[in-house]
Amino acid sequence: MSASTQPAIDGWFATDESGAPYLIGGKCQKCGTYVFPPRANNCPNPACDGDELAQVPLSRRGTLWSYTENRYAPPPPYPAPDPFEPFAVAAVQLADEGLIVLGKVVEGTLAADLKVGMEMELTTMPLYTDDEGVVRIVHAWKIADKGADQ
Numbered sequence: 001m002s003a004s005t006q007p008a009i010d011g012w013f014a015t016d017e018s019g020a021p022y023l024i025g026g027k028c029q030k031c032g033t034y035v036f037p038p039r040a041n042n043c044p045n046p047a048c049d050g051d052e053l054a055q056v057p058l059s060r061r062g063t064l065w066s067y068t069e070n071r072y073a074p075p076p077p078y079p080a081p082d083p084f085e086p087f088a089v090a091a092v093q094l095a096d097e098g099l100i101v102l103g104k105v106v107e108g109t110l111a112a113d114l115k116v117g118m119e120m121e122l123t124t125m126p127l128y129t130d131d132e133g134v135v136r137i138v139h140a141w142k143i144a145d146k147g148a149d150q
């Protein structure tokens with residue numbers, strides 16, 4: 001049995017030496033604006049005509065900016081499960097970049113557990129198992145461990 005895992009979408013996150021996942025974003029080389037998911041061109045800042053975005057690691061932590069439960073389909077690349085199961089989606093403002101990144105919240109954490117302004121931490125969760133038995137994973141948000149990194 002292989003326990004191998006692979007990202008569901010290449011290039012959205014990576015893991016550091018300790019195995020902790022981090023998102024990869026695009027950063028405009030002209031004005032410094034960040035974008036996620038990463039892309040190579042087209043600065044998102046309407047006041048900037050920069051067209052070269054570098055791939056950079058993003059903060060692993062951020063502040064819960066908004067969240068929802070059950071009201072919207074999950075953002076790509078999450079499939080809509082059938083039958084539907086309650087889940088929360090969080091919009092987290094990254095600590096250093098100020099960028100807001102949508103992600104599914106880990107299983108077992110629902111809207112009642114969340115509060116705007118709370119510290120969130122990046123993690124990963126399985127999305128599906130492919131034909132070769134590889135577990136495909138995506139980024140997700142969990143409530144940050146209290147005390148760490150404070």
Ligand SMILES: [Zn+2]
Pocket residue numbers: 028029030031032033043044045048049050
């Ligand atoms: Zn720019």
